[in-house]
Amino acid sequence: MGMGCVRVEERVLAAFGGLIEAPTRFEAGRDVSCGGVLWALPALLANGLLHRQAECFELPKGFYGVVQVLLLMGFLALARIKSLERLRFEAPGEWGHLLGLDRIPEVHTLRANWGRWPGAHRWNPGVRV
Numbered sequence: 001m002g003m004g005c006v007r008v009e010e011r012v013l014a015a016f017g018g019l020i021e022a023p024t025r026f027e028a029g030r031d032v033s034c035g036g037v038l039w040a041l042p043a044l045l046a047n048g049l050l051h052r053q054a055e056c057f058e059l060p061k062g063f064y065g066v067v068q069v070l071l072l073m074g075f076l077a078l079a080r081i082k083s084l085e086r087l088r089f090e091a092p093g094e095w096g097h098l099l100g101l102d103r104i105p106e107v108h109t110l111r112a113n114w115g116r117w118p119g120a121h122r123w124n125p126g127v128r129v
Helices: 008-015 035-046 066-078 085-089 092-099 107-114
Strands: none
Touching: 035 066, 035 092, 066 092, 085 107
16 A cells, blocks of 8 residues: 555555545644645635535545545645646645545546536546636
């Protein structure tokens, strides 16, 4: 699973379908890159980022949940990361600390689940306009 995986039990449960989504668990950290986006979390929530997310969005059982993916997308927009492809060059563990996880999902995982959501055909996060 790699050196960055510190939540082995939860990842194994998710792999065998025994976990709906991993619980968010924040830990103390120093010098987390792009950590300033957490200051905007109340504004994102006040503007309805997670409003009706349970009714509109769904992911299969696994390690990552809808709330964590939506927060990641909001944080990426605030950090001016304009495409998911650019996420390949970012440190997944650093972004995982911001979400209360050990790391963020891989780009191919995000893309595979993106098509399940309503309106995905109208906006492709990998294409810059």
